[in-house]
Amino acid sequence: MVQLTILKITKYGPWTLSLGSDREHQLQMLQASLYKDVQKLFSEKNSLVFLNRADEFFVITNGLTLDDHIEIQKELAKNFDLKLSMSIGFAETPFDANLSKEHNIYGFVNGKSEQKVTIIHFDVENLTSKRQNTSPCEISSMIFKLYSKMTEFFLKKNSLTFFMGGDNFMVVSDEFANKYAKEFIALAKKELEVTLNCGIGTGKTAREAVKLATKSLDTIRQIRDSGKEKPEIYELSCF
Ligand SMILES: Nc1nc2c(ncn2[C@@H]2O[C@H](COP(=O)(O)OP(=O)(O)OP(=O)(O)O)[C@@H](O)[C@H]2O)c(=O)[nH]1
Numbered sequence: 001m002v003q004l005t006i007l008k009i010t011k012y013g014p015w016t017l018s019l020g021s022d023r024e025h026q027l028q029m030l031q032a033s034l035y036k037d038v039q040k041l042f043s044e045k046n047s048l049v050f051l052n053r054a055d056e057f058f059v060i061t062n063g064l065t066l067d068d069h070i071e072i073q074k075e076l077a078k079n080f081d082l083k084l085s086m087s088i089g090f091a092e093t094p095f096d097a098n099l100s101k102e103h104n105i106y107g108f109v110n111g112k113s114e115q116k117v118t119i120i121h122f123d124v125e126n127l128t129s130k131r132q133n134t135s136p137c138e139i140s141s142m143i144f145k146l147y148s149k150m151t152e153f154f155l156k157k158n159s160l161t162f163f164m165g166g167d168n169f170m171v172v173s174d175e176f177a178n179k180y181a182k183e184f185i186a187l188a189k190k191e192l193e194v195t196l197n198c199g200i201g202t203g204k205t206a207r208e209a210v211k212l213a214t215k216s217l218d219t220i221r222q223i224r225d226s227g228k229e230k231p232e233i234y235e236l237s238c239f
């Protein structure tokens, strides 16, 4: 079961217009500092925030109560003039939790009952070598093609994909993550000629799952760098 909280800036569109046309730099600074605070406040409670198109945040909040959300909402209100709404959903798959729709907090909170979250961390194998003869813009184009394929593929599996920067992607998935990852690695190889490494982590909270997913990915690198044949997928679980 995944508990997902979606944060949206209230009336952001009209507010941006109130700044006039010389606003882009202000919006970029605001979005970056808001993201920093939101990530800090939620990660202190073992959740993890995924940036969605810079003006919206998807937070995997397994284990967090309504009081935790209210505490964060109050803290954000101290630091920002803009208000954020929080919609909390709880479902078997991340996508179903994403469909559910309210201090500006709406939805359902599961809080402390048994919870499990699986995160996939994908990373492109040896992107550094591609940089030798490919320009930064061409690399970005390839990364965004990959992102597009990944979101499309994983939405069909009711899983949510986020671009984390560089050549890193994370997918909030379910117990079939390994099977999905295998299929997607083959698809990326065939259609985009990209080799991916994949770490999978399952934990009680998002931070724990992400830590284990990244540890799995680093384990693949260690195996590779020791000269042995590396697995494409490595999985760790706290259960
Ligand atoms: N979000 C995120 N970004 C990372 C992480 N590790 C590396 N990066 C980013 O990914 C870029 C590429 O780094 P690597 O993936 O280590 O480089 P590589 O040449 O592809 O090497 P291998 O992945 O080991 O094959 C870096 O410049 C960072 O921007 C991570 O754990 N999380």
Ligand SMILES: [Mg+2]
Binding pocket: 123, 124, 125, 126, 127, 167
């Ligand atoms: Mg890489």
